[in-house]
Amino acid sequence: MKRLPGKIFSTALVKAGVVEATTERDLIRAHMHLHAVLPRLADLARLDDEARAIISEMNVAIEFFVPGGPKVVLHFKNSSVRAVRTGKADVCLMFPTCKMLNDMFDGKKVTPIPIKGVHRMGDLKKLTRLTDILTRYLKPSQSEMADKEFRAKHVELSLLVGLAATEAIATIEAKGRRVASHMPSGTMLYDVKGGPKAHVIVKDGKIEVFPGAIKDPTTTIEIRDVDLAVDLVKGEVDTFAANGSGDIKASGGLALADEYNALFDRVGLYLS
Amino acid sequence: MKLNSFDKSKELFLRATKVIPSGISGNKNPAFAVPGSFPYFAESGEGCRYKDVDGNEYIDYLAGYGPIVLGYNDPVVEAAADAQRKLGAAFNHPTPRAVELAEKLVDLIPAIDWCAFGKNGSDVTAYAIQTAREHTQRRKILMAKGAYHGSQSWCRHGLGGLIESDYEHVLTFTWNDADSVMDLVKKYDGDVAGIIITPYHHPAFADQEMPAPGFLQTLRKICDDHEIVFILDDVRAGFRLDMKGSHEYFGFKPDLTCYCKAMANGYAVSACCGSQPFKNAASRVFFTGTYYTSAVEQAASLACLDELVKSNAIEHMMKMGTMLMDGLKKTAADNGLEVRLTGPPTLPFMTFASEKNFRRSQLFSGEAAKRGVLLHPHHNWFIMRAHKEADIQRTLEVADACFAIVSKEFGKD
Numbered sequence A: 001m002k003r004l005p006g007k008i009f010s011t012a013l014v015k016a017g018v019v020e021a022t023t024e025r026d027l028i029r030a031h032m033h034l035h036a037v038l039p040r041l042a043d044l045a046r047l048d049d050e051a052r053a054i055i056s057e058m059n060v061a062i063e064f065f066v067p068g069g070p071k072v073v074l075h076f077k078n079s080s081v082r083a084v085r086t087g088k089a090d091v092c093l094m095f096p097t098c099k100m101l102n103d104m105f106d107g108k109k110v111t112p113i114p115i116k117g118v119h120r121m122g123d124l125k126k127l128t129r130l131t132d133i134l135t136r137y138l139k140p141s142q143s144e145m146a147d148k149e150f151r152a153k154h155v156e157l158s159l160l161v162g163l164a165a166t167e168a169i170a171t172i173e174a175k176g177r178r179v180a181s182h183m184p185s186g187t188m189l190y191d192v193k194g195g196p197k198a199h200v201i202v203k204d205g206k207i208e209v210f211p212g213a214i215k216d217p218t219t220t221i222e223i224r225d226v227d228l229a230v231d232l233v234k235g236e237v238d239t240f241a242a243n244g245s246g247d248i249k250a251s252g253g254l255a256l257a258d259e260y261n262a263l264f265d266r267v268g269l270y271l272s
Numbered sequence B: 001m002k003l004n005s006f007d008k009s010k011e012l013f014l015r016a017t018k019v020i021p022s023g024i025s026g027n028k029n030p031a032f033a034v035p036g037s038f039p040y041f042a043e044s045g046e047g048c049r050y051k052d053v054d055g056n057e058y059i060d061y062l063a064g065y066g067p068i069v070l071g072y073n074d075p076v077v078e079a080a081a082d083a084q085r086k087l088g089a090a091f092n093h094p095t096p097r098a099v100e101l102a103e104k105l106v107d108l109i110p111a112i113d114w115c116a117f118g119k120n121g122s123d124v125t126a127y128a129i130q131t132a133r134e135h136t137q138r139r140k141i142l143m144a145k146g147a148y149h150g151s152q153s154w155c156r157h158g159l160g161g162l163i164e165s166d167y168e169h170v171l172t173f174t175w176n177d178a179d180s181v182m183d184l185v186k187k188y189d190g191d192v193a194g195i196i197i198t199p200y201h202h203p204a205f206a207d208q209e210m211p212a213p214g215f216l217q218t219l220r221k222i223c224d225d226h227e228i229v230f231i232l233d234d235v236r237a238g239f240r241l242d243m244k245g246s247h248e249y250f251g252f253k254p255d256l257t258c259y260c261k262a263m264a265n266g267y268a269v270s271a272c273c274g275s276q277p278f279k280n281a282a283s284r285v286f287f288t289g290t291y292y293t294s295a296v297e298q299a300a301s302l303a304c305l306d307e308l309v310k311s312n313a314i315e316h317m318m319k320m321g322t323m324l325m326d327g328l329k330k331t332a333a334d335n336g337l338e339v340r341l342t343g344p345p346t347l348p349f350m351t352f353a354s355e356k357n358f359r360r361s362q363l364f365s366g367e368a369a370k371r372g373v374l375l376h377p378h379h380n381w382f383i384m385r386a387h388k389e390a391d392i393q394r395t396l397e398v399a400d401a402c403f404a405i406v407s408k409e410f411g412k413d
Helices: A002-015 A024-047 A049-056 A098-105 A123-137 A148-171 A174-182 A226-231 A237-244 A254-267 B007-019 B074-089 B096-108 B119-134 B178-186 B214-225 B246-250 B276-284 B297-310 B313-332 B357-371 B389-410
Strands: A060-065 A071-077 A080-084 A091-094 A111-118 A186-192 A198-202 A208-212 A221-225 A246-254 B044-045 B047-050 B057-060 B114-118 B141-145 B172-175 B193-196 B231-232 B258-259 B270-274 B337-342 B349-352
Touching: A024 A049, A024 A071, A024 A080, A024 A123, A024 A148, A024 B337, A049 A123, A049 B231, A060 A123, A111 A148, A123 A148, A123 B114, A148 A174, A148 A198, A148 A208, A148 A226, A148 B246, A174 A254, A174 B258, A198 A254, A198 B044, A208 A246, A221 A226, A221 A254, A237 A246, A237 B007, A246 A254, A246 B357, A254 B276, B057 B389, B074 B297, B096 B270, B096 B297, B114 B119, B114 B276, B119 B141, B119 B193, B119 B258, B119 B270, B119 B276, B141 B178, B178 B193, B178 B214, B193 B214, B214 B231, B270 B276, B313 B337, B313 B389, B349 B357, B357 B389
Parallel strands: A060 A091, A186 A221, B141 B172, B141 B193, B193 B231, B231 B258
Antiparallel strands: A060 A071, A071 A080, A091 A111, A186 A198, A198 A208, A221 A246, B044 B047, B047 B057, B114 B270, B258 B270, B337 B349
């Protein structure tokens, strides 16, 4: 599928007044949805039995894209999921604007335009079941959060989404770009005591996020427990106060932590 | 030996977090030092030592982040402040102390003809860039990447509370790279109002860098050639390198100069000083604050500057700083470690040569604080006139124990 016709189509929709022009906020949110949220399906395959079972039945590449905007291709193969930003897919779902894509992630009724692989409705239904499971972890009910194991998975997925979402802030947002331009390269380990670990690799302003630990990180952020991590990912923790009280222990290259935290703090402005 | 503990500091910090954002704001927040192994709240000070709320005493090398240049509770400065306090602290008007202090600074510093007073370094660096903009009727300000010029929005680090227009006309160049300055001057030809620099590069979380030969002089020439105002932020180093200003130490002449920390031995006063051609522009900038004319601080500053001159304090501090730097290097080597000591002797800083992530520094500083010596792991240190050889010797004894701990934890270099 060539992108040009799609872009012309969406531009025409904007010109005709059918849809609004893309704002910086829409673009950032769309990037976050495609590059921070959807890739978590790969982690879901590791963390959730039901999701793993669904994924094991899938052998398909599904693309989400906004003409002139972000794109992700999710490869479901051999019981795992891989998210990449380029390449071909079996099924292509086009969202004419970033706003429409974001509306879908916000739970509004949006129908993307299937421009390839319409006949693979079965895979799309499975994908919907997976995103429903992911949504359950990212936006859990109070009763689900009472379960210790569920809470730990919620924290891991939310933390990975939040960390991955910093990339959009660092590359698209004008204010974020300023911080990223000053950010030293290095690695950061997030270690939730009694819970998950995740790490971030920052190189020349580029940010990559991975589950699990990394050896000899430049900076280590130890979080007291899962409960504190729940509040942290909700943006409800005064991190400076938590550092002083020992609830969060930051060690190593604090210049990196300081700059990166400025980006992380802004994720909540776009994702809730 | 019994190691210091910080229970009351932590208890007070928890109380603080309930009523003060972050508990302690800015660079004094424990997150910037070694939380749990560093004091959070001070109680009293005398000479080069102070006590925290737990009753722990430290030989101090942070000096309140710079202002304590003579020593805590210096009798001469305190007497001058007390005398003014009895007359009154703040009035509707300045007191004669303001004029006396301006005259003293103009007499002391050959490069300046006038002074305006604020309270903090940020007040006067902001005033200096406004004066540069007013003088040139231009917008852009150039500063070195990583440099700290205060907490006001034009130069503030981070993002909290800022909008793009706060800093859109502030551009950064690379320290010691005159070409990167010239590139910006060419790119924004006719729109660069000022270049603001510190006399040497002293960012946090990094080694300090002295100016490369000719760098500052080249900036002076660029400013002359392009009618740009050359601003020296001497807030941190002022009166610790040369009583005539740090520019004399490095051999260049700025147009505007900002002083603060060592002006008044802990009393809040700052000054933006300049040469005659910039005085009218400075007059047109509205520069005021309720306490900018407070007399107690100005009286303290008059006494402090006199004391610094009279006692030849800088020479003594240079000697103590050199002893500390040399001693740390040798003591580290004795423990199989290589350290870098950077900056001038009166404002030294130490990092471990084999790392860039400060883990050794954090362990070293935390252990030193537990043993009664305060050496910040991420921020340059300050020597005071009150430091004596015995204090340096004691510091080196403590450092020896701390280097041994670092060596055991991380291995020898």
